Amino acid sequence: MLNMGGPSTVPETHDFLKNLFMDRDLIPLPFQSLLAPLIAKRRTPKIEAQYTAIGGGSPILRYTEFQGKGMATLLDELHPETAPHKSYVAFRYANPLTDETAKKMKEDGVKRAVAFTQYPQYSCSTTGSSLNELFRKGKAGDAGDIEWSVIDRWGTHPGFVEAVAQNIEAALQKFPETSRSDTVLLFSAHSLPIRYGSLETIQPLSSRVQSQVGPSAWMGIQTSEALKGLARLGKKQVVLVPIAFTSDHIETLYELDLEYAEEARELGIDVQRAASLNESPVFIRALADIATKHLRDYSAGTIGPTSRQMDLRCPGCTNAVCGQQKSCYVNPLDFLAHLFMSCFILDPGKRSLKGRGAKFDPPGGRRKSGCIGENATIRPQLKISHSNRIREIQT
Amino acid sequence: MLNMGGPSTVPETHDFLKNLFMDRDLIPLPFQSLLAPLIAKRRTPKIEAQYTAIGGGSPILRYTEFQGKGMATLLDELHPETAPHKSYVAFRYANPLTDETAKKMKEDGVKRAVAFTQYPQYSCSTTGSSLNELFRKGKAGDAGDIEWSVIDRWGTHPGFVEAVAQNIEAALQKFPETSRSDTVLLFSAHSLPIRYGSLETIQPLSSRVQSQVGPSAWMGIQTSEALKGLARLGKKQVVLVPIAFTSDHIETLYELDLEYAEEARELGIDVQRAASLNESPVFIRALADIATKHLRDYSAGTIGPTSRQMDLRCPGCTNAVCGQQKSCYVNPLDFLAHLFMSCFILDPGKRSLKGRGAKFDPPGGRRKSGCIGENATIRPQLKISHSNRIREIQT
Numbered sequence: 094m095l096n097m098g099g100p101s102t103v104p105e106t107h108d109f110l111k112n113l114f115m116d117r118d119l120i121p122l123p124f125q126s127l128l129a130p131l132i133a134k135r136r137t138p139k140i141e142a143q144y145t146a147i148g149g150g151s152p153i154l155r156y157t158e159f160q161g162k163g164m165a166t167l168l169d170e171l172h173p174e175t176a177p178h179k180s181y182v183a184f185r186y187a188n189p190l191t192d193e194t195a196k197k198m199k200e201d202g203v204k205r206a207v208a209f210t211q212y213p214q215y216s217c218s219t220t221g222s223s224l225n226e227l228f229r230k231g232k233a234g235d236a237g238d239i240e241w242s243v244i245d246r247w248g249t250h251p252g253f254v255e256a257v258a259q260n261i262e263a264a265l266q267k268f269p270e271t272s273r274s275d276t277v278l279l280f281s282a283h284s285l286p287i288r289y290g291s292l293e294t295i296q297p298l299s300s301r302v303q304s305q306v307g308p309s310a311w312m313g314i315q316t317s318e319a320l321k322g323l324a325r326l327g328k329k330q331v332v333l334v335p336i337a338f339t340s341d342h343i344e345t346l347y348e349l350d351l352e353y354a355e356e357a358r359e360l361g362i363d364v365q366r367a368a369s370l371n372e373s374p375v376f377i378r379a380l381a382d383i384a385t386k387h388l389r390d391y392s393a394g395t396i397g398p399t400s401r402q403m404d405l406r407c408p409g410c411t412n413a414v415c416g417q418q419k420s421c422y423v424n425p426l427d428f429l430a431h432l433f434m435s436c437f438i439l440d441p442g443k444r445s446l447k448g449r450g451a452k453f454d455p456p457g458g459r460r461k462s463g464c465i466g467e468n469a470t471i472r473p474q475l476k477i478s479h480s481n482r483i484r485e486i487q488t
Numbered sequence: 489m490l491n492m493g494g495p496s497t498v499p500e501t502h503d504f505l506k507n508l509f510m511d512r513d514l515i516p517l518p519f520q521s522l523l524a525p526l527i528a529k530r531r532t533p534k535i536e537a538q539y540t541a542i543g544g545g546s547p548i549l550r551y552t553e554f555q556g557k558g559m560a561t562l563l564d565e566l567h568p569e570t571a572p573h574k575s576y577v578a579f580r581y582a583n584p585l586t587d588e589t590a591k592k593m594k595e596d597g598v599k600r601a602v603a604f605t606q607y608p609q610y611s612c613s614t615t616g617s618s619l620n621e622l623f624r625k626g627k628a629g630d631a632g633d634i635e636w637s638v639i640d641r642w643g644t645h646p647g648f649v650e651a652v653a654q655n656i657e658a659a660l661q662k663f664p665e666t667s668r669s670d671t672v673l674l675f676s677a678h679s680l681p682i683r684y685g686s687l688e689t690i691q692p693l694s695s696r697v698q699s700q701v702g703p704s705a706w707m708g709i710q711t712s713e714a715l716k717g718l719a720r721l722g723k724k725q726v727v728l729v730p731i732a733f734t735s736d737h738i739e740t741l742y743e744l745d746l747e748y749a750e751e752a753r754e755l756g757i758d759v760q761r762a763a764s765l766n767e768s769p770v771f772i773r774a775l776a777d778i779a780t781k782h783l784r785d786y787s788a789g790t791i792g793p794t795s796r797q798m799d800l801r802c803p804g805c806t807n808a809v810c811g812q813q814k815s816c817y818v819n820p821l822d823f824l825a826h827l828f829m830s831c832f833i834l835d836p837g838k839r840s841l842k843g844r845g846a847k848f849d850p851p852g853g854r855r856k857s858g859c860i861g862e863n864a865t866i867r868p869q870l871k872i873s874h875s876n877r878i879r880e881i882q883t
Contacts, residue, residue: 277800279803318803318804319803319804320803321803322802322803322804322805323803326801326803326805326811405672406721407717408674408713408714408715408716408717408718408721409713409714409717410717410721416721
């Protein structure tokens with residue numbers, strides 16, 4: 094389960110910020126290796142105070158592990174062909190980082206893994222950055238033989254949408270019935286630099302952004318500005334809906350709950366914040382459904398190791414790592430280096446795929462590849478029907 | 489049927505451009521009433537040459553009338569309660585303009601009408617601008633007594649998506665079967681100024697923009713730049729998919745077919761352009777389905793005269809007309825001026841709503857309003873259940 098992560102304890106804040114500002118996929122800075130540590134150091138006290146205010150750290154690891162365990166248990170029932178399943182977590186900026194998770198996966202003898210992004214919508218600055226990091230670490234390290242595939246976007250999955258909707262309904266219930274229909278639903282997501290273009294979203298009543306950093310232009314108007322605007326337009330009740338993160342994090346617990354909700358109350362707006370997905374059983378079931386469909390389609394040979402969409406680079410992309418990363422995941426034969434993927438659903442009990450190769454064999458058979466290890470076999474690039482391809486775009 | 493329109497003949501080009509540059513909802517310019525005519529005059533020869541090159545004018549009126557007639561015929565079957573139905577066209581910048589259509593509707597004795605935007609996705613610069621114009625003209629003019637409602641967005645309707653998908657599949661068939669799966673689908677839409685935020689889209693493989701004008705920052709990278717980028721990344725086959733317009737227009741027939749496709753061929757890319765919706769029976773059925781559902785739900789009192797989403801102004805909005813327009817459509821009691829709506833499905837045979845008031849009566853009854861005429865009755869603001877509201881966001 095790939096995500097950006099957050100410091101579980103206050104002392105981890107500095108390293109988290111340093112990793113974040115060092116990420117050229119997210120924030121390209123001039124003289125990055127010099128500037129990033131300086132910016133991280135300068136911002137650390139302020140961010141440490143925020144993590145202290147929300148109880149001494151980010152709960153994202155705890156919730157991700159909870160979701161992963163629940164998903165793995167459901168997967169054993171939903172897709173017994175690949176049972177037993179186990180979840181790992183790999184964060185881009187906080188512990189457990191990719192290296193650490195990789196070592197653990199090697200110790201466990203993992204042979205088959207799914208890189209499952211925990212960002213519902215795809216962006217080169219989020220899921221793309223995590224996959225680039227996995228590719229770099231994979232080239233450098235030695236994680237053993239793993240047959241891998243990637244789940245790179247699932248923001249329109251009905252189970253995910255239902256889980257978010259349930260939390261919005263619960264927040265709406267906190268307003269008096271007489272005025273409930275006059276409540277504005279304000280969706281708040283972490284912004285992206287404008288160069289990453291549009292974020293795929295479920296249709297919001299009004300969607301706004303938070304947490305803009307660095308020198309680039311960022312998308313959208315700030316959530317706090319939106320609240321001021323709504324107050325000016327005479328709105329009295331708002332449900333703030335955090336979207337695009339799968340659990341509570343500093344933006345929900347500090348920015349939304351402590352800063353914006355307070356500001357809104359001063360403006361005469363009564364704010365209720367929709368809960369994050371956290372321990373939502375509907376959401377955990379959605380994760381299991383997404384993984385089951387992926388494993389089933391991959392086994393049947395109707396999908397490749399990644400979605401067709403991930404195969405395509407942005408037309409303006411000049412990031413060489415993106416090209417190498419995509420080639421490697423989509424067509425591992427291009428690469429001889431051993432790769433690993435962290436953060437997954439996998440089968441630690443089976444040490445080799447040889448014994449069950451037939452189960453995964455696509456119609457065209459498999460070829461050996463040094464890219465994912467001597468003993469592993471991988472599928473050749475698939476021919477997916479154009480109808481399937483277009484349906485994929487629609488869903 | 490509301491749309492921006494285009495000059496049906498070359499001599500209408502100047503007035504079309506003048507109307508476009510005069511629209512403050514689309515392009516706010518300093519000294520607009522002085523600058524807009526100058527810009528329009530300067531650009532006229534170039535754009536006239538483009539309309540000459542595509543056969544002497546825009547086909548948008550012909551196609552919209554074709555679609556409207558087909559829809560009305562289907563509506564007579566699908567929703568006989570409001571038959572007979574008739575379609576009108578009102579363009580924002582070209583003939584037939586709102587004034588002309590209004591006069592025609594008054595002559596026909598229209599009593600019930602639906603303002604049906606032909607922009608699938610909502611933006612304040614497109615559908616919003618058309619509704620603002622209708623509001624302004626309605627306040628000033630005298631179009632008789634019309635009970636109206638609004639269909640303001642339908643970009644996720646499965647019939648619309650299916651119609652677009654069919655045209656993409658047909659374009660893909662033109663490539664050899666052996667290389668078909670390596671074809672990039674490049675979606676191209678008319679851009680929007682960045683201040684309008686995100687456009688709701690169906691998930692594209694890659695979406696790019698065209699036709700940026702004026703001094704504001706516009707969204708996205710240009711289609712021509714995207715084609716150059718794809719060529720650099722080694723792509724050899726592209727299907728260009730015009731999205732967000734319901735028929736051919738100058739951007740498809742001139743920019744895509746004559747300019748970009750030519751450029752792409754010089755770059756070594758084989759381009760096929762997906763057909764526009766034009767006379768697609770699947771699309772016309774989708775329009776009829778959207779209108780049927782709207783009429784049925786409105787009659788049953790489960791929706792108001794507009795969608796809930798249209799009721800909400802953008803939090804940063806400072807355009808006074810937007811506020812008045814929304815109040816008037818959502819709650820006509822606020823306004824005493826006679827309003828009319830152009831471009832519609834309606835019932836010209838019935839001169840008064842009195843005789844069939846019960847059919848439309850919502851649970852709470854109706855009140856008289858001068859806003860839509862002495863003899864007309866309108867529904868009070870509805871209380872829509874919160875579940876409905878959330879479902880509306882999801883769909």
